[in-house]
Amino acid sequence: xxxxxxxxxxxxxxxxxxxxDIDVRPGTAMAVLGANGMGKTTxxxxxxxxxxxxxxxxxxxGRDLTAEPPxxxxxxxxxYVPQGRGIFLRMTVRDQLRYAMIAKGRPAxxxxxxxxxxxVLMPLLDRTGDALSGGERQLVALACCLSTRPGxxxxxxxxEGLQPSFVDQILELLIKLKQQDSVTILxxxxxxxxxxxxxxxxxxxxKGSIAATAPVAAIREASTDVDLLLAGEL
Amino acid sequence: xxxxxxxxxxxxxxxxxxxxxxxxxxxxxxxxxxxNFAHGEFLMVGGYAFVLSAGAxxxxxxxxLVVAPAAVGALxxxxxxxxxxxxxxxxxxxxxxxxxxxxxxxxLAATVLGYHQQGVAPPFGTVQFSSYSxxxxxxxxxxxxxxxxxxxxxxxxxxRSGLLARGAMQNPGLAATLGADTKRLRTAMFVLGSxxxxxxxxxxxxxxxxxxxxxxxxxxxxFITVISGGxxxxxxxxxxxxxxxxxxxxxxxxxxxxVGEVALLVVAIVLLRLLPTGITxxxxxxxx
Numbered sequence: 468x469x470x471x472x473x474x475x476x477x478x479x480x481x482x483x484x485x486x487x488d489i490d491v492r493p494g495t496a497m498a499v500l501g502a503n504g505m506g507k508t509t510x511x512x513x514x515x516x517x518x519x520x521x522x523x524x525x526x527x528x529g530r531d532l533t534a535e536p537p538x539x540x541x542x543x544x545x546x547y548v549p550q551g552r553g554i555f556l557r558m559t560v561r562d563q564l565r566y567a568m569i570a571k572g573r574p575a576x577x578x579x580x581x582x583x584x585x586x587v588l589m590p591l592l593d594r595t596g597d598a599l600s601g602g603e604r605q606l607v608a609l610a611c612c613l614s615t616r617p618g619x620x621x622x623x624x625x626x627e628g629l630q631p632s633f634v635d636q637i638l639e640l641l642i643k644l645k646q647q648d649s650v651t652i653l654x655x656x657x658x659x660x661x662x663x664x665x666x667x668x669x670x671x672x673x674k675g676s677i678a679a680t681a682p683v684a685a686i687r688e689a690s691t692d693v694d695l696l697l698a699g700e701l
Numbered sequence: 702x703x704x705x706x707x708x709x710x711x712x713x714x715x716x717x718x719x720x721x722x723x724x725x726x727x728x729x730x731x732x733x734x735x736x737n738f739a740h741g742e743f744l745m746v747g748g749y750a751f752v753l754s755a756g757a758x759x760x761x762x763x764x765x766l767v768v769a770p771a772a773v774g775a776l777x778x779x780x781x782x783x784x785x786x787x788x789x790x791x792x793x794x795x796x797x798x799x800x801x802x803x804x805x806x807x808x809l810a811a812t813v814l815g816y817h818q819q820g821v822a823p824p825f826g827t828v829q830f831s832s833y834s835x836x837x838x839x840x841x842x843x844x845x846x847x848x849x850x851x852x853x854x855x856x857x858x859x860x861r862s863g864l865l866a867r868g869a870m871q872n873p874g875l876a877a878t879l880g881a882d883t884k885r886l887r888t889a890m891f892v893l894g895s896x897x898x899x900x901x902x903x904x905x906x907x908x909x910x911x912x913x914x915x916x917x918x919x920x921x922x923x924f925i926t927v928i929s930g931g932x933x934x935x936x937x938x939x940x941x942x943x944x945x946x947x948x949x950x951x952x953x954x955x956x957x958x959x960v961g962e963v964a965l966l967v968v969a970i971v972l973l974r975l976l977p978t979g980i981t982x983x984x985x986x987x988x989x
């Protein structure tokens with residue numbers, strides 16, 4: 468269970484989050500939708516420990532992670548794929564996958580496990596990160612994150628700027644993760660269609676707080692209003 | 702033939718010395734992106750640790766290969782733990798802090814040990830090539846440089862801890878989200894870079910002697926070499942050290958030592974004009 472209560476955080480003296488409350492049940496997916504600048508990325512970064520939290524709590528499976536550094540959150544089972552395809556640009560894909568396997572102190576496993584899930588990475592193993600396309604980088608970022616075997620996944624706009632074929636691949640993969648491996652997912656998105664295809668619940672974020680939370684079916688019915696909201700016109 | 706051999710050895714020695722002077726900075730500045738203006742003083746402390754412990758009767762090789770790197774490694778640990786860690790990402794503050802540290806170490810050495818040069822005679826004696834004689838210690842310096850660079854390369858390329866360190870230096874935030882303890886890894890790499898500087902200071906001490914202000918002769922060359930090497934710090938620094946060492950020594954042979962120093966700077970300026978991101982900014986991108 469991922470529970471965020473009254474979370475306040477920001478950058479230096481600029482507060483961005485103004486008391487965010489989120490509950491994501493185990494094995495389900497929740498999307499946080501919002502226009503640019505509403506605080507989605509700040510929420511993800513604060514939950515992962517990259518920003519100082521001024522108030523509130525981040526709890527994972529009953530454990531308070533609020534004061535823990537990012538690596539402790541990762542070790543507690545929180546996976547994070549940041550916006551902008553966080554990968555090591557000067558490391559080969561093979562080394563990046565090995566890195567993800569050993570970073571938590573586990574013995575290096577077999578790459579075939581992750582390559583079974585991401586066969587498209589097979590011909591890219593000896594390429595460095597800076598030689599990959601945007602879609603390939605996103606897949607590598609996701610593959611690395613999943614190699615750490617997280618129970619809960621934070622995804623920050625994983626489809627941003629990607630061609631439709633990559634978006635479909637990522638969606639298929641995430642649905643499998645949720646349904647077969649019971650991974651809990653919190654997704655920050657602007658792509659309503661993608662969020663609706665993956666998630667069970669949707670929260671709308673406005674000006675640093677959650678304005679509304681509803682099952683995905685209700686959001687589908689109100690999709691015109693949501694589109695306007697995402698465009699910043701409501 | 703003998704003349705060519707001796708010239709070749711001097712060229713190799715110049716390249717090796719420059720690589721040794723720069724390799725610690727390649728780790729600290731090239732990989733960790735910490736601008737350590739006290740790098741020259743780290744070499745000075747290594748030199749003094751060697752000279753003083755050897756002078757106190759400790760075995761010469763233990764003083765050089767163990768005590769000096771350990772002393773400067775310990776100094777590096779304290780500097781990282783109490784200064785550098787708190788300035789992470791603030792370039793100006795880091796420059797000022799390490800500059801201050803540099804002045805402090807110079808002042809401390811001058812106050813405690815005086816301004817006179819100290820040293821240890823190069824061990825091994827000389828070897829004769831026809832009418833030329835060359836110190837056997839020259840071969841030792843070349844050997845230490847090769848072993849240091851190759852060991853570092855092998856460790857970073859093939860070991861588990863080397864891989865973890867590479868990630869923590871390239872993208873600490875990402876490494877942390879994957880579960881790596883980046884603070885500990887960065888401290889370890891700073892200590893390693895410091896220890897390598899201590900080793901260099903000790904190995905070069907029998908040839909250059911040690912003075913409180915000797916760091917100034919090392920630090921500029923080291924920064925020029927690492928910056929010219931480019932983003933891929935270890936390979937870049939090694940290649941730049943080879944290029945600059947060769948150029949400066951060849952120019953010194955053809956003219957005077959001061960011309961060799963000027964030649965090094967001219968080649969560095971031309972290189973950075975042609976390759977603004979350094980040698981490995983365009984070539985050897987997959988290297989370490």
